[in-house]
Amino acid sequence: MLQTVNFPQAKHTGAAFLGSEPSCLQALFKKPPVERVAAGQSLFFEGDAARHLFEVVEGSLRIFKIISDGRRVITGFLHDGDIVGVSLKSHYLYSAEAITDTKVRRISRKAFDAEVDNSPDLRPEVFARLCDEMAAAQEQMVLLSRKNAAERICSFLLKELIRVTCDGRTDLVIELPMTRLDIADYLGLTIETVSRTMTKLTNKGVIAPAGRHSIRIVKRSALVLLAGNDDGYCDNTVEFAEYARQSRH
Amino acid sequence: MLQTVNFPQAKHTGAAFLGSEPSCLQALFKKPPVERVAAGQSLFFEGDAARHLFEVVEGSLRIFKIISDGRRVITGFLHDGDIVGVSLKSHYLYSAEAITDTKVRRISRKAFDAEVDNSPDLRPEVFARLCDEMAAAQEQMVLLSRKNAAERICSFLLKELIRVTCDGRTDLVIELPMTRLDIADYLGLTIETVSRTMTKLTNKGVIAPAGRHSIRIVKRSALVLLAGNDDGYCDNTVEFAEYARQSRH
DNA sequence: CGTGGTTTTGAGCACTCTCAAATCGTGTGG
DNA sequence: CCACACGATTTGAGAGTGCTCAAAACCACG
Numbered sequence: 001m002l003q004t005v006n007f008p009q010a011k012h013t014g015a016a017f018l019g020s021e022p023s024c025l026q027a028l029f030k031k032p033p034v035e036r037v038a039a040g041q042s043l044f045f046e047g048d049a050a051r052h053l054f055e056v057v058e059g060s061l062r063i064f065k066i067i068s069d070g071r072r073v074i075t076g077f078l079h080d081g082d083i084v085g086v087s088l089k090s091h092y093l094y095s096a097e098a099i100t101d102t103k104v105r106r107i108s109r110k111a112f113d114a115e116v117d118n119s120p121d122l123r124p125e126v127f128a129r130l131c132d133e134m135a136a137a138q139e140q141m142v143l144l145s146r147k148n149a150a151e152r153i154c155s156f157l158l159k160e161l162i163r164v165t166c167d168g169r170t171d172l173v174i175e176l177p178m179t180r181l182d183i184a185d186y187l188g189l190t191i192e193t194v195s196r197t198m199t200k201l202t203n204k205g206v207i208a209p210a211g212r213h214s215i216r217i218v219k220r221s222a223l224v225l226l227a228g229n230d231d232g233y234c235d236n237t238v239e240f241a242e243y244a245r246q247s248r249h
Numbered sequence: 250m251l252q253t254v255n256f257p258q259a260k261h262t263g264a265a266f267l268g269s270e271p272s273c274l275q276a277l278f279k280k281p282p283v284e285r286v287a288a289g290q291s292l293f294f295e296g297d298a299a300r301h302l303f304e305v306v307e308g309s310l311r312i313f314k315i316i317s318d319g320r321r322v323i324t325g326f327l328h329d330g331d332i333v334g335v336s337l338k339s340h341y342l343y344s345a346e347a348i349t350d351t352k353v354r355r356i357s358r359k360a361f362d363a364e365v366d367n368s369p370d371l372r373p374e375v376f377a378r379l380c381d382e383m384a385a386a387q388e389q390m391v392l393l394s395r396k397n398a399a400e401r402i403c404s405f406l407l408k409e410l411i412r413v414t415c416d417g418r419t420d421l422v423i424e425l426p427m428t429r430l431d432i433a434d435y436l437g438l439t440i441e442t443v444s445r446t447m448t449k450l451t452n453k454g455v456i457a458p459a460g461r462h463s464i465r466i467v468k469r470s471a472l473v474l475l476a477g478n479d480d481g482y483c484d485n486t487v488e489f490a491e492y493a494r495q496s497r498h
Numbered sequence: 499c500g501t502g503g504t505t506t507t508g509a510g511c512a513c514t515c516t517c518a519a520a521t522c523g524t525g526t527g528g
Numbered sequence: 529c530c531a532c533a534c535g536a537t538t539t540g541a542g543a544g545t546g547c548t549c550a551a552a553a554c555c556a557c558g
Contacts, residue, residue, distance in 0.1 A: 065387065067479035071395045075387055087383040094387065117369070130379045134336040137386035138314065138324055138343065144393035145437035146320045149514070180537065188394035190515060195538055212523070212536090230316035398546070429505065442546055444506055461504090461555070 025083065025125050028115055029055035029105040036103055037061075043084075043096040043104065050092045052106040053085040059102025060177045063094045064185065074186040075140075077178060079163070085109070086129050100177045144188045147228060152187040153197045154226040157207065161217055172217040173210050201226075274332065274374050277364055278304040278354040285352055286310075292333075292345040292353065299341045301355040302334040308351025309426045312343045313434065323435040324389075326427060328412070334358070335378050349426045393437045396477060401436040402446045403475040406456065410466055421466040422459050450475075 034057055037043055043054060046065060061078040075094055078084055084096060088109075116122045143155055160174045176183070184191045198215075201207045206223055210216040217223060283306055286292055292303060295314060310327040324343055327333060333345060337358075365371045392404055409423045425432070433440045447464075450456045455472055459465040466472060 065391055065479055067391060067395060068477055073391045073394045075390055087380050089377065089380045093384055117372070120366070123366075123372075127379075128338065130376075130383070131336050131338045133383060134379070134386065135342055137383065137390065141324055141386065141389055141393060142314055142316060142322045144390060145322045145434075146316060185394075191537080192516085192539085193514060196514095199538075228317055230314055439547060440505080441507085441548085445546090448506075 024119075024122055025129070026055060026081075028107055028112065029083075032105045032107055034103045034105055036101065037098040039098050039100050039102075041098050043098065044092050046092055046095045048092050050085060050088040050090060050109060052108055053083060053088075053112050054096075054104045054106050056080050056082045056084070057103040057105055060099040061096050061102060062099055062178060062182055062186075063096045065094050072185045073188075074182060076136075077182075077186065083129070086126060087133055099182065142230060149187075149189055149193050149197045150200070150226055151228040152189060153183075153194065153201065154206075154223050155229065156183065156187055157215065157217065158223050158227050161220070161223075172220065173214055174217065175214045177213055273368075273371055274378070275304060275330075277356055277361065278332075281354045281356055283352045283354055285350065286347040288347055288349050288351075290347050292347065293341050295341055295344045297341050299334060299337040299339060299358060301357055302332060302337075302361050303345075303353045303355050305329050305331045305333070306352040306354055309348040310345050310351060311348055311427060311431055311435075312345045314343050321434045322437075323431060325385075326431075326435065332378070335375060336382055348431065391479060398436075398438055398442050398446045399449070399475055400477040401438060402432075402443065402450065403455075403472050404478065405432065405436055406464065406466065407472050407476050410469070410472070421469060422463055423466065424463045426462055 037059070043061065044050075044052075056078050058080050061082075061084070062074050063076050063078065063084070064072050064074040066072050077099070078096075085092070116126050143152055147155065157174065160176065161172065164174055165172075178186075180191045180194050183189075184194045187194065189197075198207070202209065204222070206217075206219045206226070208216045208218050286308070292310065293299075293301075305327050307329050310331075310333070311323050312325050312327065312333070313321050313323040315321050326348070327345075334341070365375050392401055396404065406423065409425065410421065413423055427435075429440045429443050432438075433443045436443065438446075447456070451458065453471070455466075455468045455475070457465040457467050
């Protein structure tokens with residue numbers, strides 16, 4: 001959820017937002033034609049001149065950085081409604097690839113900047129998105145810095161659950177189009193640890209597999225506790241959070 | 250280095266910057282009087298209404314989040330020239346404490362927003378700072394996600410070295426006003442691991458202690474290699490980076 | 499010179515990783 | 529429709545990095 005801002009998520013942050021009316025920003029992307037990006041294909045590469053911004057119309061993207069010896073760090077997943085590149089200056093800081101067959105619209109950075117500069121209404125919206133990106137980045141740092149495997153997985157599942165339920169869906173099934181390797185590279189774990197941890201959650205009755213790329217949330221409350229979030233916007237009691245932790249019960 | 254933007258650092262990112270002339274943004278902070286914050290004192294708390302922005306005039310701050318069972322994550326250190334709160338909306342997303350005796354100036358968010366809104370010259374600068382924050386956050390995510398203890402320490406020392414050498418100093422001594430615990434909470438390690446890793450670096454002749462809160466960089470090139478940065482702006486060869494890694498040589 | 503906090507050092511452990519193999523799932527071709 | 533093949537995922541065993549607990553050393557400060 002980094003390097004992008006998702007509307008549903010914005011609705012759920014504690015910060016101020018502008019109700020639920022459609023964003024003005026997205027109107028900028030209405031004009032250009034839809035482009036298709038096949039699963040696995042790249043949209044752009046880290047280091048490329050950042051000449052365009054993209055709106056995801058349909059499908060999912062992963063954005064990631066590769067470090068010297070090939071290790072990959074996924075800094076975020078993008079879904080429909082997300083906009084890529086708001087926080088960029090001259091060059092892309094990360095690469096973007098389609099996870100599934102994806103449709104995007106693009107506008108040039110130049111046009112975007114011009115529109116935003118001329119519209120006092122758009123500017124707060126851009127600013128709000130940047131702030132949401134920063135907040136998401138901070139949450140991710142907390143996760144990567146101090147959470148164990150179970151807490152990372154639960155935090156991730158919970159975030160995905162919140163995202164889809166905001167789209168109006170009320171069932172507790174989340175779809176995870178990305179592979180286990182993607183999840184691992186996003187959460188700073190290995191594919192095996194992701195798999196093992198999910199198996200444990202299944203055995204505990206917290207989640208249940210629902211097809212290859214879907215998961216049913218059986219005990220949402222348990223997920224919240226196990227996520228071990230900071231006490232910012234969730235009202236876990238400290239005792240429960242402690243109980244939920246593996247290593248220091 | 251999150252939630253703030255440091256001028257010297259901005260000069261060294263690959264992104265565009267505005268040369269070395271003093272920032273217009275900082276002019277906003279010229280009027281208000283200097284306030285003193287004693288070492289250990291709080292400037293504001295996570296969750297508080299974010300009514301002010303601060304400029305660090307002298308000294309250092311740590312900004313951090315606390316999660317449910319007391320674990321602390323330091324998301325950044327602030328030094329003179331840094332501005333706190335640009336990426337904030339209604340509430341502080343983190344707490345801020347003085348590491349040393351510190352001097353700051355404050356202006357209200359309202360005044361700040363008004364100034365920025367009225368000045369087309371200031372807006373790109375604010376935007377650039379936000380982008381630098383995001384870039385720093387991403388680097389930190391890479392560090393926390395995929396780097397081992399030695400790489401984290403070396404990345405940190407290198408960043409500090411770059412920061413101070415940008416202030417015009419040419420010696421290879423960096424001052425670390427923060428405690429080992431601060432460094433540990435910033436790098437996602439324990440205090441013991443930080444200490445042990447620094448001892449090893451000393452034994453290898455890469456660094457040398459220079460007083461309680463200072464460190465001399467003896468082999469800067471070794472530090473760069475050991476930092477295991479992504480190949481974005483440093484030109485390490487892949488082989489060297491592999492050699493430098495502990496766990497997979 | 500004593501006291502308190504910080505840092506270092508040590509020993510053992512645990513969580514996650516690595517390496518390896520088995521299983522599952524999907525798509526393809528006979 | 530079934531068999532096969534390939535990739536993705538799961539499961540297992542063992543090792544390692546970093547953590548925990550503990551104590552000693554160091555330093556600043558009164």
